Amino acid sequence: MEIINQQPDTKIYLGDCRDILKEIPDNSVDLIITSPPYADQRKSTYGGIETNKYVEWFIPISEELLRVLKPTGTFILNIKEKVVNGERSTYVMELILKMRSQGWLWTEEFIWHKKNSYPGKWPNRFRDAWERILQFNKNKHFNMYQEAVMIPTGDWAKNRLKNLSEADKRRENSKVLSGFGKNISNWIGRDKAYPTNVLHLATECNNKKHSAAFPESLPEWFIKLFTIEGDIVLDPFMGSGTTNIVAARLNRNSIGIEIMPEYYSLVKERFNSIIESNNQTHNESRSHRQSNTICKREYSFIPREPNKENGNFKTT
Numbered sequence: 132m133e134i135i136n137q138q139p140d141t142k143i144y145l146g147d148c149r150d151i152l153k154e155i156p157d158n159s160v161d162l163i164i165t166s167p168p169y170a171d172q173r174k175s176t177y178g179g180i181e182t183n184k185y186v187e188w189f190i191p192i193s194e195e196l197l198r199v200l201k202p203t204g205t206f207i208l209n210i211k212e213k214v215v216n217g218e219r220s221t222y223v224m225e226l227i228l229k230m231r232s233q234g235w236l237w238t239e240e241f242i243w244h245k246k247n248s249y250p251g252k253w254p255n256r257f258r259d260a261w262e263r264i265l266q267f268n269k270n271k272h273f274n275m276y277q278e279a280v281m282i283p284t285g286d287w288a289k290n291r292l293k294n295l296s297e298a299d300k301r302r303e304n305s306k307v308l309s310g311f312g313k314n315i316s317n318w319i320g321r322d323k324a325y326p327t328n329v330l331h332l333a334t335e336c337n338n339k340k341h342s343a344a345f346p347e348s349l350p351e352w353f354i355k356l357f358t359i360e361g362d363i364v365l366d367p368f369m370g371s372g373t374t375n376i377v378a379a380r381l382n383r384n385s386i387g388i389e390i391m392p393e394y395y396s397l398v399k400e401r402f403n404s405i406i407e408s409n410n411q412t413h414n415e416s417r418s419h420r421q422s423n424t425i426c427k428r429e430y431s432f433i434p435r436e437p438n439k440e441n442g443n444f445k446t447t
């Protein structure tokens with residue numbers, strides 16, 4: 132294990148997560164976000180587990196993940212079944228059922244719409260432009276910071292709220308008796324709304340050194356939604372380290388595990404260049420501040436403000 136970044140801490144391990152997860156203490160991680168190798172895919176780069184062995188392979192890993200996750204934590208799993216002999220494989224569904232019997236709650240399914248998918252032609256289907264993002268929890272009550280991912284209300288609100296009917300001004304309960312209801316007029320004067328469970332994100336095209344890297348926006352969205360500064364994020368299939376890089380940028384501690392030495396080294400390289408460029412920016416701004424101190428007294432110290440989220444002090 133190597134600590135490659137401090138404050139926030141980033142710990143990375145080279146090895147098989149089936150072994151290394153055993154070193155992580157019980158109930159210690161706030162968010163697990165990962166994309167494991169999918170069944171029968173990318174055999175030439177990092178193996179590829181056979182479809183009919185996938186559940187058997189993954190279940191000991193999810194057992195460890197269940198152990199290391201805090202009771203208030205969340206596990207986000209990006210996975211998608213492919214087509215085999217003209218049929219969608221069912222291994223992801225089988226995995227969900229098995230994980231439920233292991234003790235996980237299957238809380239939610241997000242859709243990652245890959246908005247930059249290029250077109251194609253297949254005889255019996257269209258371009259597959261989405262992936263599953265499964266959310267699992269240990270408890271019904273878990274940490275979720277919904278305000279952190281609010282989006283501008285946009286044109287919907289402008290048009291919809293212009294001419295409200297009488298019905299729009301009352302709370303209308305769901306006709307299917309779900310217990311949910313809506314009052315459209317509540318949105319007057321608000322410029323932000325909650326997003327849906329469909330994420331429209333482009334796939335990563337710039338990371339030429341890893342064939343299946345997350346776009347940074349994907350772990351970023353879930354890290355903001357399920358953690359606060361100082362929390363611990365784990366990616367047991369770290370790849371090129373996107374989760375850890377984003378976690379560090381957002382002041383979250385993180386742990387990454389990768390089996391392939393070349394990807395492990397790639398993560399170290401990426402962190403080193405980030406640390407170097409941060410040091411350079413820091414030195415530049417320090418020399419800028421020093422030159423300002425000579426002529427302007429108010430620039431002679433670095434103000435420290437309490438961090439609103441966790442009460443710790445952070446240098447601004």
Ligand SMILES: C[S@@+](CC[C@H](N)C(=O)[O-])C[C@H]1O[C@@H](n2cnc3c(N)ncnc32)[C@H](O)[C@@H]1O
Pocket residue numbers: 146147148149165166167168169177341343344345346367368369370371372373374388389390391394
């Ligand atoms: C889909 S990629 C993850 C990509 C990552 N999300 C990123 O942004 O770069 C899966 C990674 O898991 C690694 N891997 C496969 N089996 C593993 C195992 N048993 N333990 C740890 N890592 C493993 C592969 O080498 C690969 O880099």
